[in-house]
Amino acid sequence: MKLSVIIPCYNEIKNVPLILKKVEEVVLIKSMKREIIIIDDGSTDGSKEYIKNKVSNKIKKIYHKKNRGKGAALRTGIKYATGDIILFQDADLELNPQEYNKLILPIINGDYDVVYGSRFLNQHKASSIAHLLGNLFLTFATRVLYGADITDMETCYKIFKKEIIQNINLNSDDFNIEPEITAKILKMGIKIKEISITYNPRSTKEGKKMKWRYGLGAIWTLLYWRLKN
DSSP states (O other): OEEEEEEEESSOTTTHHHHHHHHHHOOOGGGOEEEEEEEEESOSSSHHHHHHHHSOTTSEEEEESSOOOHHHHHHHHHHHOOSSEEEEOOSSSSSOGGGHHHHHHHHHTTSOSEEEEESSSSOOOOSOHHHHHHHHHHHHHHHHHHOOOOSOTTOSOEEEEHHHHHTSOOOOSSTTHHHHHHHHHHHTTOOEEEEEOOOOOOOTTTTOOOOTTHHHHHHHHHHHHHHOO
16 A cells, blocks of 8 residues: 655745655555655745755655645645545644554554544644634534534644545635535545644744634635535
């Protein structure tokens, strides 16, 4: 089996070298093969040049000519992924790649087709009260609208059996990709397995890109796909 790690990147020059190193250092269970796909989404801070000139050609490198959004970068990565299991990894350092094995094991064993790494199954510090409350509210809305027993809809660590995610028609270019994926997974009747993960949030000053207005778009996305036939 093979794991595809998809890394969307936009203006992450400070973090790209270390996150790639961390992902490459992971020793996967059961002799799994691995491919890493990094998508530079029109960076202007030197990330693109670093990826192009310094990153090994063993890593798949894809470039968007202009910034299109996280959703667009993930959709590009999904298109080029060849692994049996597909995992999303943000280019920041908020999550720990050493937790891959426990996240992919339920899919390897054939128990689940989709796994989310939950930041809320255990206590963790938040980047801000606003971000914490926003995440909790969006997860609550997902539970109400879709009858889903999940604790962290917005998690970056979303892991899929290839056939599941590659057969979903995704539309969002921006951060609304997160609720869109979750909505469509749940409408298909697929149960999401959650596993606790560690979380080291960064602040807006440190480069966190999530803005409060995104929550409005996420709510609209959840409602739209709930009501759409």
